[in-house]
Amino acid sequence: MILYDYILSPSCYRVRLLAALIGRRLDLWAVDVHPGQEHLSEPMLALNPAGTIPVLTDDGLVLTESTAILTYLAAHDAPAWLGEDTAAMRARVAQWLAFAQRLTDSAGAARAHDMLLAPGDIDALRGQATQALRELEAALSAGRRRGESFLAGNRPTIADIACFPHVALAPDGGLPLDPYPSIRLWMRAIRALDGFIEMPGIHRLHELKPEPGPMPEVIRKEQA
Amino acid sequence: MSEGGAMRDQWYPVGMTKQLTAQGRDTMLMGEPIRVALAGGAPSVTDGTGRALPVIDRFGHVWTSLGQPEKDLFTIPEVDQPGRRLVDVGVCRVRCSPLRAVENFLDIAHFPFVHTDILGSEPHTEVARYEVEIRDDVDEVWATKVKFFQPQAAKSAEGGITTDYMYRVCAPTCSVLYKTCPPKPGEWDVIALFVQPLTETLCDVWPYMALYDDDAEMTDLIHFQQMIFVQDRSVLENQLPALLPLDPGREIPTRADMTSIAYRRWLKRHGFTYGAQLVAA
Amino acid sequence: MGMMGAACSDPCASAPTPDTGDTVPTDWTPAALSDDIPVASAAPGQLGPHDLAIWRSASGRIAAWADRCPHRGMRLSHGFVRGERLSCIYHGWGYGEGGQCVRIPAHPELTPPEAIRVPVFSVAEASGVIWVAEEAPDGPPPEFPGVVAFRSLQVSAAPEALAAALGGTGTVIETVLGGAQVVALIQPLRGGAAGLHLLAPEGSDPAALDALSAEVEALRRRVEAAEEMTA
Known part of the structure; x- marks a missing residue:
């Protein structure tokens, strides 16, 4: 499955997040939305005349609404x-x-x-x-x-x-x-x-990780 | 002295050259409305009264000033080296002081917490001693011999490495960083942060890069830097006070903050106080 | 009003008078509901002109601190709780008991100087409500027997207007809403807004609470519409 993606797009993040949570691997195709306006370029409009992202393609299927893509991924891999x-x-x-x-x-x-x-x-x-x-x-x-x-x-x-x-x-x-x-x-x-991933603007839940203790001497030496 | 003090006579980025149009774009510089347009094939900037402002077209961006700059805009010699890819990252607006945006760019200690698993990760949080100076000959702040352990230092980096950095403040709202360049040992990747002060607490940030990376797609390079900057944005919009305190006492620095200390001192020495707080309120 | 018991027979005695949000009340001010800040979490709050980071440690201890890391001024309410420490999201500086800085990750070997300390506010929990004050008031915050914490909402209207719409004055109002006997605690917020912390009868079934929730949303719409008319 190929996801036409933009790192700062919350709608694309919906798809990346669900895929991460259900363990579905996606091939990401970065679209230069900002500043490049690539989502409005001819090749992208040929794929999705609405000029929006995300777009998901899978073996001839083209999906252009993020909620429909969520439905597809879940039905495909994790119906619960x-x-x-x-x-x-x-x-x-x-x-x-x-x-x-x-x-x-x-x-x-x-x-x-x-x-x-x-x-x-x-x-x-x-x-x-x-x-x-x-x-x-x-x-x-x-x-x-x-x-x-x-x-x-x-x-x-x-x-x-x-x-x-x-x-x-x-x-x-x-x-x-x-x-x-x-x-x-x-x-x-x-x-x-489990499996949650962030996007820029959403910080890691650092409380899930234990407070690091003193750093092992071996790592300390490597860094020095 | 008019609004902006000594910072009025400095150069500021106000747009990307390749995005210019004949009808122009209305924006702001230090509280004043300006228009940035393409006139007869060349960039032009006018103020609210229609007065033409000085213009420089450099580093893919248009630069102007409300005052009378004594010096030419700084240069980044590396940009002209053959083989580098020049990347216009595009604008990102932030509700923060332009000076806080630059100070954050000079900071490495936040990498493990704000750019987790990309530019830093626990437990590799220690900031080793580095060197900072204000170079009087060029009137710039320089930090050198900066090192930090990074899980994914750049788009082209595979796995964790200790990355070397140098930082340079070349104008009150502009900074350039140099970092280890994984595909080309011995060379430095160049990443710049150009900040347009719209008001004292609102700015448009224009990151710009000159990289040795033959493999990555241009879009991936743009997105990597956008990702990093937008991770910082929510921090920048939640610092109190919004203005950067230049007098000691309001905030507590440590040895890891030596670049920030030098930057604040340099700003104060020059009277670069637009976006700064001088006496703790 | 018998169900409320003696503890709140004179609510004005233990409740602050309404203000604009710019002055600091000297008595306890309701800031949040206990259930809304579970263990190992932090949330933003307000007390007059002060921004607060209200947080609960892994062992359940509640604290209200100035919402500002002394290092670079980042809001601590955006931070993370590990064990008995609240850490800043910006550089991970960790703060423990009494607001004392105990860890600076950039210098793992360093024992932070005592001077690095976050200002601490008084905090107490009663009837499922988290109360805050700048200086410790003489007595504990009020208890309200027979009711339990229900919902906190923010209302874009002056505290006085909200009190009037609830059919009362001041900041502690006992009234009937959606057929239920409730206690409404009003918190003055900056920008002419008010926090409403609502306590509902103990043991209410979910449907009754849904009705109460709908009722309070309707009340908010009315108060805000009236406020907009006068503005």
Whole structure:
């Protein structure tokens, strides 16, 4: 599978993150989105006329929406991540996948504006993002009352992976996460998953590693 | 003295040359609106009143000044060496003091915590003694004999190595680092950070590189540097106070911070205080 | 109001008066809910003009410190907790009991000087609420029998406006919301905002709490809409 990828794109990171969590190897093809605008070049438009990334190709199949790519990877390699245990769980996953698009269009656009100088009405974008973050906070706090740490139940699904990047990176767009304690705990639960990988703007959960003791003499000598 | 003090007479990057258009781009320099455009095939910069500002086209970027620079813009001789690939990394905006952006660039001790498993990793956190001087002949801050253990020092690096660094501050908001070049022993890769001060607490950062790397795709080189810089961004936006304190006492340096100490001293000596805090509030 | 018991029969005695967020209250101020800061985690908080890093060690000890690493001014609330230490995310400087710096990774052999210390605030937990103060107040923070911590929300409106919408004044308000007897603790925040820490009846079932949650969200919409009208 080839992923047309951009290191700073939260939507591409969705795909890289799920692949890492389920152990799926992807061939990454770096697209010079910024500053090169390569996603709008003829070869890329031939692949995806919408001019967006990520794009995933696999043996003739071309997928251009990150949530669809998540669905494909999970169905292909790790169906439990689809969250299809019950009718309700399946619908909740679908609901959060749609919600993830609202995050892209609000928090994601605010970040692109503040960081990469993309055009946009920043006050309106932050207003929409705040509304979305408040909805997420309310839903996650309701989940906590039922002993659920994730969006569609007590285990992570593609819904969590779809929503996580733009939420975790919201401060990049001038949207502090200070007011959202349940979001903070949910992000922590995702960052603590086996196989979790970061993207720039999301730090390693250093608490998972023990405090290093005194350095062995042999290493110390090598470094000197 | 007008807003900006002695820093008004310095050169600043305001755009990438190859992104210029005839209709131009509105941006800011030290709180003042400016327009950067292509006029008759050459870069031009005008201020809010339409006055033409001085222009230099160098290192793939357009440079200007609101004041009257006494000196030419610094040079980076390595850029002209044959065989180097020149990389325009593109802009990244940060809500921080332009001086804090430069100071972070001069710092190695944060590598294991902010660039984990790329430029540094625990337990290899020790910063060995290195040398720092303010070179009076060129009026630049230099740090040399800097060494740090890195798991993946560059796009072209395989596995961990101890990397040698040199740092150079050549203008109040510009720094150049030289680091071990894995494909070409004996040579240095050159990575520069050009910072455009929009205000005292907002800047556009334009990283730029001159590398010996024949194998990597250009896009991979760009993305590696973007990754590194954006990892720093969330730190830079969360330092208190936002302005860089130039007087001792507000922040506590150690021996690992010798470059930063020299940079702050050099800024203060020249009255380069746009983005700085002089007396602890 | 019998269910609240004697402990809060005179809530004003132990609660700060509302302020703009710029002055420092002398009594306990609610800053977060205990469940929202589990072991080995840190979160940002506020007390008047001060930014706080509120964190809980691996053994469960809660602490409220100035949210600023003395080294380079980075917010400590972005840091990481290992054991009984909070470390800065920027350079890994580790701080232990009393805010004392105990580890500088760039100089692993160095015992950090005593002068490297993070300012420490008073902190106490009661009724599932984390309370903070600049100087240790005379008594402990108030207990509220019969209710348990429910949710913290931020409201973009003045604390007084939020109190009025809850049908009260001051910073501790007992009221009925969504059919439930609740205690609302109001925390003045900077920028004319307010924190609302809500305590709900012990043993409520999830559906009742969902209703309460919806009710408080609706109340926030009303208060913010009114605030916008007057602005």
